[in-house]
Amino acid sequence: MGTAGLKALLHRVRYEVLPAKSTEDKVLAHVPRDVVVTVTASPVKGLEPTLDLTARLAAHGYRVVPHVPARLLRDDRHLKEVAGRLREAGVDDVFVPAGDADPPAGGFEGALPVLRRLSELGSPFARVGVTGYPESHPLIHDDVTIQAMWDKRAYATYIVSNLCFDPRVLGEWLARIRRRDVALPVHVGVAGPVQRTKLLAMATRIGVGESTRFLAKHPAWFARFAAPGGYAPERLLTRTQEALTAPSAGVAGLHVFTFNQIAETERWRRALLDRLGG
Template sequence: MPDFGTETMARLLANPVLEVFPSSGIEERVAQLPEGSRISVTCSPTKGVDATLALSGWLRGEGFTVVPHLSARLVDDHHHLDAICRRVTELGIDEIFVIGGDVKQHAGRFSSAYELLAAMAELGHGFDEVGIAAYPEGHPWLPDETLWQHLLAKQPLATYMVTQMCFDPGAILAWIDRTQREGVALPVVIGLPGVVQRRKLLGLSLKIGVGDSTRFIAKHADLTARLMGSGRYSPEDLVTRLVLDAERQGLPLGGLHIYTFNQIDGTERWRRQMLRSLGGERGAGT
């Protein structure tokens, strides 16, 4: 890699956020990570908020920096929200990631991330860092214009945004460039897959609606063949292209958010190998 991209690459890989979901055996999987590693815990309709908070509390007790997800459509009402926020604070966690949620029908009072963020502000719950989701290739059921309106509305209530998983660096950077024109000034943390079995990654991509990325895969036989084949996908090429093209275009990258799908071992080995190749390993959390 040319020298001009090395510093940025090392910065991004030194302390990424690793996303996990509550599941059996996750405690053993994260044990190999350096103390202080940043771990994001998802909140799904099948597991619920309680599972997210339980795993977040355990991780915090083990010395990790934890970012629990909070899904608006899984919160019953203001009382429930107040209890959740108090619990997060009691755990010593000062960062939260707020999403609308994967279900179209909401369980209670809140139907969107904005409504939940506004209610948190009304209740006086302030966290040092608040992340929100961003969709460079669009949302499964929300039009683009609505997405931009939502981002502008949520901007005063958040401190950064994380992009949905995307395989197309050009689409990501074009979207970052547009944020500046649209008046969205929040730092952009890039969401990308970790080291995952290729077939599993392709299936997950189709399931979560990666949008134009799936069409991108279809148009690029080499990538499709790699994902359809055996073995593991590595994000090295994607990260490298993102960093180099962002440097050339003068676009800021606020960090990396790695969707591990709980395949932590391979992702962490890859991260350390990349750092060594860049001139020296630095543990996460430093």
């Protein structure tokens, strides 16, 4: 499959953005309408900025996937309210991680109870995503994370993998979850072309989004970004090309962590597509 498969994945991207003041303008200026936009949620700011930006981008004609972390939901009534607002905005796809809020806002400790409750509410969303962890989670054993994906398979329709910078680890993880009969399609998490100074500035702020907090928990990953020449997304994709494009891997597309460097991310994708097209 090779280059053709990689081109196909670059055409099936999702851009993860943070709900900041400038995000809407950046998306409108730089993101084509055929690119899915996912909106993170912050345990500091709560769900409101996510729901607001999701509704505005959907009104502009984007397919938007809000993050609805379980630990930000206050109770069953709040879940129903959030689902109703999103359906009213035309949203048919949500991403449900456990989230980082500590303590949780209410009684939902993890994603599975929220997924079950959404099913009991008549499955208001056609597509529901859950998290996968190619590299070890700082608090959860690898076998537990794969078991969690198995438990969620009846309620979810796809997996979004967290960042991974090791081609071998990513390939082995994809093989492992398939051996465990986790058959959900995977959107592989890839960091965009992050500028070092911007990433460092963003990482020092509080509550800017799940993606930067995840980096903060993985200092070795942060070092890869911070080192001059330490990370290039095209290098990672080239090295993982075989694993990502194998039919048995079930990779549906790329989930690109933009860290709100939205213009730079789209320029990078277009340039790489041009190069792959020869």
